[in-house]
Amino acid sequence: MSQRPAPSLLLLFLLMIPGVCSQWSVWYSHSHICALKDSSVIMNCTYKYPTGHQIRKVFWTKTLEKDNGEFPDLSKDPEYSQRLQYLGNKQQNCSIRLSHVTLKDSRMYYFRFITYNPDGKWTGDPGVTLAVTDPPEKPVISISPSGEIVSGHSVTLICSSDSNPPAEISWFKGRTFVGSGGIFNISKISSDHSGEYKCKSINEHGEKYSAVTLNAMYPPRNISVLITGSGEIVSGDSVTLICSSDSNPPALNFSWFKENESSAVGSGQSFSALQSGRFYCQAHNQHGSQRSDAVTVTVHHHLGWHVWLGITVTCLGFIIIIIIIILFIMRKRRDAKTEDLTVKQDNLYADVTGRDVHVSESADCDDAQYATVTSSKPRRDRNAPDRRDTEEIQYATVQHHKNKQTKRSEENESQYGNIRIHQPESVVRRSNVETVEDASVIYSRVK
Template sequence: MIYCAYDEFCVSGVSSDDWGVSYSPSHICALKDSTVIMRCTYTYPTGYQIKKVFWTKTLVKYHGEYPDLSNDTEYSQRLQYLGDKQQNCTVRLSHVTLKDSHMYYFRFITDKPDVKWTGVPGVNLTVTDLQVESPERVTEGDSVSLTCKSSCALTDRATFIWYRNSQPLTERRDRNNELLLQSVRREDSGRYSCAVDGHTHVSPAVQLYVMYPPKNTFIVVSPSGVIVEGDSVTLKCISDSNPPAEIRWFKGRKIVRSGRIYSISKISSDDSGEYKCKSIYEHGEKYSNAVTLNVMYPPRSVSVLMRGSGVIVEGDSVTLNCTSDSNPPALNFSWFKENETSTVGSGQSFSALQSGRFYCQAHNQHGSQRSDAVTVTVKGRNCSPSPPQTILMA
């Protein structure tokens, strides 16, 4: 009987059972950047000695021989032969890459001329990375499942680890490649990735968006203290939702602006009033509580009101009242006689007993303003009435 082994040689008088290479397993699925051990044994008839052993990834000869992986620069630093020249042909390949996915064959050369053997079929190595499969958007309260996927079933039994925003989810470490989030919360939003315990490779992160409606909508006013006419005031509508809600502003029942921030430069008393913001979401809307802007300003439109014509008889008096528009209302009033520097009275009312032109000045903590002057004329009791006087009023 003549036996020919893989077109290498023909040997007379031997059985095919005397020659062989066995791989266990013959299919390996390994994770990117991991270390792979391809276990291998080989047999040959007695009377032969093994001169050379090596691994190759091609059955195409170059210069009469198959390429030795240990001479390949892509493998030489990562490949370590763990076998011998008798039976064991196991090899270790570290830091595997996706490009390492290939068929690999063990080959030995004997001391007899042209008696060589290649173990066919070889080891089919598939290198895979990890990918997270997840819906992009879920609604708060729903259940969502994320899957850590590989292109093949990993040969080594794997324990999966999950990360959110690069932080390990320590409660999720098991042999299941699925991450189940029941009744998902807004805090579950983030970038999810997965890995296999004991390996450095981590999958690319996938963003999970948890959609939720506004729960608390409120207004922040800046500055938060007393607002004086002429100040710049900013109202900010705080409304946490995903996606962000559309914001509209109301003064009373009138829409005055849209957008999250409502800025008023050089605020005036006309801007005083009650403000609300409304968050408009695809599944509903929500109003904030009202805030009141109470704009303070100094006295203005100060005037003197006089009872009667302003002509009085000697010994009588006329009452003058000082009125003003201010916020807060003016509480301090000073009375002056024109062309005199010192005050002639205080309080909102003043009794004039002599002829002259009088005016008042109203004060609050934000400023003061004076009125125009009014004329008071006093005539003697035994004198004929004075000619009509012109009364000036503010």
Template sequence: MSYNTMYFMLMWVRTAPALPLVFLLMIHGVFSYCDDCGVRYSPSHICALKDSTVIMNCTYGYSTVHQIKKAFWTNALEKYDVEPPDLSNDPEYSQRLQYLGDKQQNCTVRLSHVTLKDSHEYYFRIITNEDKYTGYPGVTLTVTDLQVESPERVTEGDSVRLTCKSSCTLTDRATFIWSRNSQPLTERRDRNNELLLQSVRREDAGRYSCAVHGHHHISPDLHLNVMYPPKSVSVSISPSGVIVEGDSVTLSCSSDSNPPALNFSWFKGGTIVRSGRIYSISKISSDDSGEYKCRSINEHGEKYSDAVTLNVMYSPRSVSVLMSGSGVIVEGDSVTLNCSSDSNPPALNFSWFKENETSAVGSGQSFSALQSGRFYCQAHNQQGSQRSDAVTVTVHRGLGWHVWLGITVACVGLFIIIIIIITLYTIQKKRINCRSAAHDYENDDPRAGTYTALELKSRSPDLYDTLTTVHHRPAVLQSGSSEYENLHSKTPR
């Protein structure tokens, strides 16, 4: 084959479309060992990212002593005269391996879509009509995957550093890209292959991955698990709505925490009443009414829920009648009866009955009884009704108020009459005493006893008072007589 023909073939190979590496160098010429002969690789170690394309740069030299019959790339050395495989004939490589050299000194090759199984040492091998030669040591190719690494335990408030790891240092300068839950992250990048999360929050939890700019390969997701104490602790009540005495009620405690809370306690007011996430009451009573809250605990802390009110409805009970006074009244008067009850909601409807009568005799919380009998009340609310025990009202027959008024007026009149009689009697008595004194005066000795009879100091006070009010009787004594003058001179004026 002429030189021109060989040159034409080489140029055709260089300008031909990318094809699997199948070439038999049918070159007129020879190859012999010399100082400048051999294969050189640059670089000799390549770290490539999975699914990327690798170019293994290669040059070789030869002398024109022997004819080159074949040149190819392989990933094995000759052993016991066993020819190493030509990768262009290997189905694993044939569609991905492309020769880029010029068949003279450049033996560069490109391997696309590399996988982890492509991690080998690769050699360029030449076979002449006299000998065989392999460029050893070859190109060491390491194909790496990407892995995201993080601390084993992350607690809310920690500073966390995520690292995008590879099994070797990538040959090409790489720019790393970070994503959380498949959404790119553009902030908080520390170093090129590290992501710094300062004062991590529970919202930072999620699936993290990294990639190299310009490459399709993405690392497997790493789930960042952020631990935090219970939050958003709440209580829910089954059934919801109105709770009636006798119902079955379930209280459930829920919380947001990581790890999930396993320790729950229930409080009524300030007293612990039960443990566990569920608090069930099979037949609820009014005694179960009150404010409840739960406490959720995990290894990082605890949290109380807001208090919820359990309001148990029940029908009236302990219905009783309160009576003002003894219940004994006089005909024409009334006694007030009051009805009281314990119920939820409070009873607003009250009916009054007389024992042994079917019809109600009154309504309202208070009732005025006007007649004898046994009375009871019945209290009603939305949940039901209950009656009280009966109380006895006794009415005594008697005079009406108008009769008593007449009697009172008569008594007052009688009292006045008695006072008048006593007064008249007193006056009459005084008059009698006065006349008696005058009579005594007439019968006394005019010379010896006149002064003595009229000596006021010897008389009683009543007589003195009487005499001072009695006028002189001119018919008894004549003016000018000695007795008259004597009496007149002795009588006080």
């Protein structure tokens, strides 16, 4: 009994025979294909098999590892089934179209056909290599640790960007280059590190940017006190002190202290100082507190305007009272002088004796009575300065004694009398004085 070789050995033997191997083949028009992401790519191929064989199945696969004794069919893969289209037939054409390629599609693909002959199977190996290229996608930046960034801590920035070929990563703060690579580390971050950071992802197909802002929190610093106006005030007035600080977040709590005193004297960003002393403020936020340098406030104890007003009114009152008193005294003195002058004039009255005079009645005069009065002036002293004495008007009471023997036809008649008035002895007595007599006519009503 003769033994037949196993089919696999027979096939191997046939392939070793010249001319038989060339009957089983797969030929790819391009062994390497480069495509852009989201584009469509066509893989052209042809195949050959010996005559007498009939094709039972054709398909493409992405692996040479068998699953349940056979290579997986790419058209049945969920990632490819909606995007893969077979353009060939069961004769010689084995081309396919793959749409909307992604970066994950970058690999080697193989065409395989199976005939009804149990030994009639063939895989085109090596296959077609597909390289999907892609400009960098927008980078994604993550911050570690997440949450609030406090001054003095370390912060790490991580940038990732899908691209093919892989993109180069660069870091910028504003427009200043600060580092490269997917990881950028900041140790002991401070307020100077706060700002916008950009991650740049670039390859030969394009570049993309993403940005993130670092906001470092820190306690109050650079505390200062501003004095509105001068630090010197008058008692009763006040000066306003304003506290300012640099902090993140901004300080909302301010306390005011007077040097050498433990308890606060005020609160709020501004404070009105009413007394002398050195004052300082203390600013607080959730990350700490700090105090300012002390400023000096001087209060001068001068009288206020209301006190000066009271003093002025009082002084004016005293001045008015004094003026009234002076006017009252002057009036009293003037009245006293007038009374004294009256007394002196009374002493100067001369006794005048009315003499009988001849009265002429006139038809044109209505009972007018006249008296002739002669006034004797005192003599001048020759040794005295040559000046004229002011003549004083002397008033005399004239009493007219009627002649009992004279009869009148009317009660009111015009009568005349000679009257001589003598001035006091003390005024008249002068040495070597010429007496000048001036006759003056004095009219008086004689009863």
